[in-house]
Amino acid sequence: MAQPISSVQRGPATIGIIIALFLILFLALPVLKVIFVAFQDPATGEFTFINFVDFFNTSLFQESFFNSFYVAIMSVLVATLISVPLAYFTTRFNFSGALIIQTLGIIPLIMPPFVGAVAMQLLFGSNGSVNLLLDEWFGFTIPFMEGLNGVIFVESIHYFPFILINLSAALVNIDRSMEEAAQNLGSSGLRLFRRIVFPLAMPGYVAGAALVFIKVFDDLGTPLLLNVNNMLAPQAFLRITSIGISDPMGYVISVILVGFSLLSLYVSLLALKGKDYATTQKGGGGLMKRDLRFWEKIGCYSLVIFILMLVLSPHIGLFLLSFGTIWSYAVLPDAYTFDHYITVFSSASQYITNTLLYAGLAATFDVILGTAIAYVVLRTGIRGRKWLDYGATAALAVPGVVLGIGYLRLFHSVDVPLIDKPLASWWVIIVIALTIRRLPYALRSCMAALQQVSIMLEEAAENVGATKSRTVWRIVVPLMSGGILAGFVTSFATASVELSATIMLVATESDAPLAFGIYEYMQSASGRGPGAALGIIAVLFVGFGTYMSHRIIERSKRAREASVPVTEGATP
């Protein structure tokens, strides 16, 4: 009786199994391999804790561990200091600078931190523009970029939006009546803030802070470019690339990185779980706002503009660097030129074409996988389907360095037929790494898109004679197209500047993408100009991509609002 109906699920089930195999092969196995090797005696291959003991007995690793932890915590603190006043202004006051603050929340995200790192050194380093001016005018300098300070400075400027966005959202979602109820019962001022506003906003803050922590903790590019090597991710990278893939320390560090990633994901989940504090009811939303007095307004604007300058400084610095001839011991470059761009386009265009190819392929695979997983999870009753979602999302907890090391270890002995090369050094492995790394984001986008499609629209198609696959093709995919496209663009934009996994997997210069090119150029003083020019190109990629995906999402949101009666899905 049930047999013929279940034959309908044979297709999705097959697809689900193929995806599961892909995830196991390119996500689960590499990570498990890394963990396995970390607990393996390098000589005998037996299970052991000796690698961890060695790790914690080596002073360099102790220092690296402490430094990574310190940098991550300090970056969270600095990012908090930047975010809290901004979030507070927009939610508490009728502040006309809200648009600036919104922009502030996006600008840093369109440039990965390592791209701006060198430019920041030229602006804020001990011989950078700011310190030269300070020294000339006031006779002192500030060590913004000395050692770990530099990493903290660059990372917090780049990652504070995660806190700002989450905190603002949490504050906006607090209904005015929450505050009014407290006032009605006799609470006011700081007490009201401490007992009502703060606890209600806390989950959003913690979720954002956990994200910043892990982004900084895992980041490889920024410390490398700032030449700060005594941190965990750079150590893992250096051990594997200089000593070789048999050195156990890289694996031990990977296990620590994965452990902390899982921990902070768990913390942010815990913070948000069961605390859906979206208390907004119909009518009034957000906290009580009041107008600013004149002097307060000046204070607010000064602070916002100061932060804006800070946030824009990597972009400005990079821009100047890409057009400057020589910029050393000077406030600004000596002269300006187009040479770096000409250099880049004449001799380094393969970086750009490679990036277009890799990021394009990865983003395409991501949306195909995302759509398929979303369909299997949301529209079929296949047993264990949720694990596809969990599996794909688990990539969030795997730092790029770890994935890179895992691929090297697992696939260096797997020869690809026909081209006679190990899989680990074939360019396709870079595409696969990018696909896995960006899949969680594309998947969320596709899931959200499919959730917006009422099941009734599919049933209506089946009812008038369309099979499941025809329904997917003619109804589901067209209706999801906005979300799929947004997912594609986001994946593409972020994949085009990904460094941490790529840097380990690039086998030859001719296979290298943009991010790797920037890293290579930035190594030498003479390469900084072209490196910056590449950086600007990368920023344009990501900026354009972000803008497009924003537009697409807005447009499909509007289209949905225009067709309310069709999409209100009363599922029986």
Next chain:
Amino acid sequence: MTKIETQAAGVSIQGLTLSFGNTHVLKGIDLEIKQGEFFAFLGPSGSGKSTLLRAIAGFGPTPGGKILIGGDEVAHLPPWKRNVGMVFQSYALWPHMTVRQNVSFGLEERKIATPEINNRVDAALDMVGLLDLADRRPSQLSGGQQQRIALARTIVIEPRVLLLDEPLSNLDANLRVQMRRDIRELQQKLKLTTIFVTHDQEEANTISDRMAVLDQGVIQQIGTPVELYDKPHNLFVANFLGTVNVLAGELHETGGETVFRTKGGTTIPFDKAGKDVRSIIFRPQNVRISDDPIASNGNNTAMSGRVIHMEFLGSIVRYAIDVSGETILVDDPHHKGNKVHQVGASVGLLVANDQVMALGI
């Protein structure tokens, strides 16, 4: 012009059961729907009526039992092989397609030649009177127009059965009455076997030839609207199809005559073959009300009581009367100049004996 010609088929449902996990939603449904009949599933929400409709269309978990359409067993067929047209509660028009594309979709899936598709789509749109809106998008249409397009999209495939899932619930009151008539007219014209799901007894009464009242996954009674109203098999059906007075009590023999004595002590002569009668029911419009107590006669039973509640509804005045501890509802037709009895007033009631029905529960 091409005409829409459906080949209507009867529907036979035998021992149908269906569960969502451990929740048994349909518990053994047996039902015969004749070819060309307009049949309603009436019941409160959660009664299983929509689930039953969806099972006929092939949606939801695989049911146990049989569903025969025109004699063919379809319970094992996927939805797209059943050729039963369904109109969804919220219409489910595809927002990315124009009206014409929406209507032609099913024909395209049947690989029908383009000229014929165009002719049949025109015919279907013409039938619902919206041919001139063919190039619009669903979002540009009003609720009533969307409803008609959903109908056109369904009848264009010439289904063997038309299924309507609360099709009027998203329309405003005036439009609802109009659509109700239009749907009935369309059904008559096409001689289409139609199943209509609703929770509104007025809708079911006015539109259907016969109906089934469902509650808790079980068919309570099947019949024409008049049969169900006048001869409900149980309290649920009696209550669901209109306001009713229910008096619990038991039969008594007094001096060779059988009377029904209510818990409050009122006795009503009872000449029907008394089996196991536990309560009697009668509709509020079958009670007459007057200022003074009226005497019982052979055909009517008198009671007296006090007005505890009064609602003036325009065409009638509805009273709640306390008769020795039991509340009896009375609908008194209102004419200009009629006396309205105020709360607290003593009144006499007269119940027509032949309007009293007996129930075993």
